[in-house]
Amino acid sequence: MSNDRSELRWGVEQRLEFIEFRLFWEGHVNRSDVMTQFGLSVNQASSDLSRYIGLAPNNMDYDRSLRTYVRQPGFQPVFDKLDAGRYLAQLRSVADGILDSDDCWIAGLPAYDSTPTPARGVEPTTLRSVIEAIRRYEAIEVKYQSLSSPEPRWRWIAPHAIGFDGYRWHARAFCLTDDVFKDFLLSRILELRGSRESEVRATEDLDWNTEVTLEIGPHPALSDTQAQVIALDYGMKGGKAEIKVRRALLYYALRRLGLDTDPAARKPHDQQIVLLNRADIIGGIAVRGAQDATV
Numbered sequence: 001m002s003n004d005r006s007e008l009r010w011g012v013e014q015r016l017e018f019i020e021f022r023l024f025w026e027g028h029v030n031r032s033d034v035m036t037q038f039g040l041s042v043n044q045a046s047s048d049l050s051r052y053i054g055l056a057p058n059n060m061d062y063d064r065s066l067r068t069y070v071r072q073p074g075f076q077p078v079f080d081k082l083d084a085g086r087y088l089a090q091l092r093s094v095a096d097g098i099l100d101s102d103d104c105w106i107a108g109l110p111a112y113d114s115t116p117t118p119a120r121g122v123e124p125t126t127l128r129s130v131i132e133a134i135r136r137y138e139a140i141e142v143k144y145q146s147l148s149s150p151e152p153r154w155r156w157i158a159p160h161a162i163g164f165d166g167y168r169w170h171a172r173a174f175c176l177t178d179d180v181f182k183d184f185l186l187s188r189i190l191e192l193r194g195s196r197e198s199e200v201r202a203t204e205d206l207d208w209n210t211e212v213t214l215e216i217g218p219h220p221a222l223s224d225t226q227a228q229v230i231a232l233d234y235g236m237k238g239g240k241a242e243i244k245v246r247r248a249l250l251y252y253a254l255r256r257l258g259l260d261t262d263p264a265a266r267k268p269h270d271q272q273i274v275l276l277n278r279a280d281i282i283g284g285i286a287v288r289g290a291q292d293a294t295v
Contacts, residue, residue, distance in 0.1 A: 165252035
């Protein structure tokens with residue numbers, strides 16, 4: 001049996017990641033955990049545990065009294081996926097009903113909840129048609145309801161990507177009617193009635209393919225102690241943190257972070273972070289995102 005990660009099949013690697021996940025977060029893992037999670041036989045689960053020991057002999061040891069493998073003090077991750085974001089994403093997925101608790105890798109779910117997100121009426125057939133158009137490099141004719149028009153109208157769009165603004169899902173597409181790349185809310189696509197080959201390519205969408213870097217820091221009116229707290233919240237180093245974002249999504253990112261207005265317009269306790277490179281972002285190429293924001 002090889003212990004070289006490069007030779008692991010995807011299914012095996014996923015099971016070994018699960019073993020490591022349970023070890024790190026729960027402190028222990030046993031054969032029945034692997035069997036239940038992946039529907040394996042006793043021999044298969046035992047083989048996976050042995051393979052993991054081969055990869056990381058100092059990470060776990062079998063406790064005969066507890067009848068389980070327990071995490072060792074010298075534990076070092078093998079798969080580099082033990083970040084807090086992944087754990088919390090699973091909690092959020094369970095809270096939102098996206099992931100069933102039985103399918104979650106977390107054994108003992110802590111008490112949890114999240115602020116509700118309004119349901120968005122995206123029709124599955126609409127999403128499927130947009131995704132198919134992206135895969136086939138096609139343009140589709142959609143009946144779209146925009147805020148700027150009292151009545152929905154038909155238009156041809158050539159989608160090349162799906163985007164999320166933190167609340168709503170969009171199709172990033174070239175609008176053949178307006179001859180420009182725009183964002184189209186999937187929930188506002190009311191009907192579809194045709195498709196054709198598109199000559200527009202994703203590489204032509206410069207705003208989508210260009211990244212800008214937001215430099216954020218604590219609000220200058222906060223005390224030193226308060227600024228240190230905010231620095232911890234956002235993982236700042238040296239008084240700032242950098243956030244990379246596609247220029248096409250910049251408008252939404254600024255709005256979600258509360259950076260789309262003058263920081264002086266809100267109290268420091270409400271506007272806890274500021275955009276340190278505001279002149280470069282707001283005064284330069286960045287505001288083009290607002291021009292292409294959802295129609």
